[in-house]
Structure formats: structure tokens, C-alpha cells
Amino acid sequence: MHSISAFARRVGLTPSALRFYDDCGVLAPARVDPLTGYRYYSDDQVERAVHLRRLRTAGVPLADVTAVLDGSPDRAREVLAAHAARLRSESDAAHAALGALLRDLPPRGPVRARVGGPELASAVRQVVPAAARGGEFPELRCVLVELADTQVRLIATDRYRLAVRELRPLAVDGGPAELLVPADALVTAAAWATRKPEVTIEPGCLNAGGETHALPVAGGTFPAYRDMLRGLDAPVHRVLTGRVALRDALAACASPAVLDIGADELVLGEVTLPAVCSGPVRVAFDPAVLGAALEAGVGPDVLLEIAAPDRPVVVRSADQGSFTTLVMPVALP
Secondary structure (H helix, E strand, O other): OEEHHHHHHHHOOOHHHHHHHHHHOOOOOOEEOOOOOOEEEOHHHHHHHHHHHHHHHOOOOHHHHHHHHHOOHHHHHHHHHHHHHHHHHHHHHHHHHHHHHHHHOOOOOOOEEEEEHHHHHHHHHHHHHHOOOOOOOHHHHEEEEEEOOOOEEEEEEOOOEEEEEEEOOOEEEOOOEEEEEEHHHHHHHHHHHOOOOEEEEEOEEEEEOOEEEEEOOOOOOOOOHHHHHHOOOOOOEEEEEEHHHHHHHHHOOOOOEEEEEOOOEEEEOOEEEEEEEOOOEEEEEOHHHHHHHHHOOOOOEEEEEEOOOOOOEEEEEOOEEEEEEEEOOEOOO
16 A cells, blocks of 8 residues: 555655545545545556546546546547547637737838748749639739748648648748748749758848849738638548659549549549558549649658548648648539
8 A cells, every 4th residue: 555645656646636536536545544534545546547647637627537537448539539629629729819919910020031042942833833823813823921930831822722831941030921922923033042052031032142032022811721721621531642643644634533542542534543541432633733733742652631522632742741732622523
């Protein structure tokens, strides 16, 4: 038997917490001295106490703690999965609120973000194809460039595809800031930056070693892409296949391109590609839109995360977690 102090040290709880859990009926001592009222705990209670500490560290309410500790394994999984989903939702909401507050604060001064020139050029090549080529919304013909303490982010969308690329800056002064840059002007600036080891992004220009290149900033309001990302449904199907092979098959495919996905293969027209899939699903795309997303990717493999055949599909690469594309499917024929 262990005294309450010794037991508390062993399981990582405080004596006051053990008294509280005893009063709540969650973890009663093995024996209570009838004369002194001292609580004593046994070795058999160590595992329960450690599980209790971990659950409380994760913020699981006491009402759910007992269901995990005393219920069936299936019930425990259900409770923990619901709590994890609740934490993600609360975290996303807090992150969004803090981000909005930070963006509304006045800048700390002239904003400057220093990044590698070739890295910036690579990001531009990946993101710009997702910008609109025409249409009634001039903001969609631009790339949103976000400058913050920990990252530089480039975002473009034509409403059918959304591309997001993140860069880790070498240094940031001032900010945060958002620059809406016409896509064509950004491509020209990227061609200039690719020959510079480092460039500094400022409102109106790129700077490298005293040389500058114009970076015009447009007016208007870019779509609330963060709301789109937060509103994504959890993927039901994940499909891992060869990026280049799928791209080439799409290039030879008529529209719409229907992907019939099974347990270990992906069928596109007359082409069958090996794939690792979490379940059968059938989804259709404009081959030019999905093909452009694959062309912008990096590495030999591509991961498609599918929530439903009529919901945006996330296109990701195992070799570059800083680049994400959303592609909107089309109606199945």
C-alpha cells in the first residue's frame, strides 16, 4: 500500500487531485484508515490513475472520463473520437479568430519578408496556374501574398481550383500584411527572382542587393479562402497513386474524366493504374483542371482526399507538405 503522497508522485498527480477524484467517485483509495482518515492506494490502481491523468491532460470532462475508464473499448473510442473532433473545432475557431484580430491590427511598420529567390519562383510556378485568366472578378486574376512572422503564403483560385503554397521566410520585419498581386506581374517578378539567392518582398517591389523589381499591388478583396479550408468535410476516401501516370492518363482523356477507384486500382477510361485506396468511390473531373493540379505537384506520388463525389477534393504530395490544391469535381455522366 502507498500513502497518498507516495502514490501521487508515482502516477504524476497531486494529493489534492487524488482527494478530488475520490470525492467524485472516479478513483477511490484502496483503503482509508478509520481512525486517521488517511488514504492508501495499491499497485493495482496505478494504471487507472495514469490513464486518468492522461485523460485530464487532454481536457476530457470527468463525465466522459468514467465512460472511458469503465466502459467498453468501443464506447471509449467513441468518446475519445468525439472529444478529439470537438478540440479540433475549437482550435480552428480560435485560430481563425486570432488570425482575424492580427490582420486587423495596424502594421508594426513597413513590412518586409526575406525569402530565397528560387523558392519564391517555385512557389509562383505552382500557384499562378490556379488564378483565373479572365472573368468578371479581377481579384481572381491575382495571387494573394500573405506576409507573417512565421510564413509567407501564396494563394490563387479560379473558383474551380484553389492552390496554396507556404514558404518559411528567412526574416520578417513589420507586418503582418496582405498583397494582392496580378498573376502576370508576379510571374514576371518570379523570373527575375529566380536568379537571386535571396529577395525581400515589400509592398510595390522585390529587392535583392540594392536591385529592385516592380511588384504592383491591386485593389479589391480576395475570396475568404480560409473559410473554404475550414469548411472542408473530413475525407472518406484516400487514394494514393502515381502522379505522372495519372497526369498522362488525364491528358489523353475526354471530358469528363471519370475515376473508378477500387481497393487496389484506379481505372480512368482504358487505363488502369495501381493505387492504394481506402474504399471504392467514383468521381469525375474536368481533366484540364485536375491535370493542372497534378502538373503543379512535386514527387512521384499523389494523394487524393475525397469526402464525396460532389465535394472539393484535396490533392497533396508526400514530398511537399507546404503545397496543397483543392479541385472541384464535376457531375458524373
